[in-house]
Amino acid sequence: MGDRNLTPKQFGALGEQYAAAWLEEHGWTTLSRNWHTRYGELDIVMLNPEYTVVFVEVKxxxxxxxxxxxxxxxxxxxxxxxxxxxxxLLDRRNRVPHTAVRFDVVTIVLRVGRPLVHHIENAF
Structure with a gap:
């Protein structure tokens, strides 16, 4: 991750891919990616092992x-x-059994060629 030749949009998409893969390695399931509404885009929607639907904003x-x-x-x-x-949540296509909903933030900063991941649970 972090090729200087990437556009900001490409770099952001790569960060989202990395964040989703990182969370999946920790037992999470991706439900949606780049879901668009009139209010903006949801980067990643995931289900964690405790059956919480987590809306993940990636920076x-x-x-x-x-x-x-x-x-x-x-x-x-x-x-x-x-x-x-x-x-x-109101979209019928997204019906999934869950126990709670929350908003997390995953930040990815390129440090000496390696991504530094910081997962902020229940960020807001």
């Missing part, structure tokens, strides 16, 4: 030059993600 950065990646998730963005999540 990828090449460096910490502009601060922590999670700082880009403003209150307005959180509000729109909540609305998008409601749409996802």
């Amino acid at each position: 990828s950065r090449r460096s910490m030059h502009y601060g922590y990646p999670q700082e880009a998730i403003t209150p307005a963005k959180q509000h729109n993600l909540r609305k998008a999540a409601c749409d996802w």
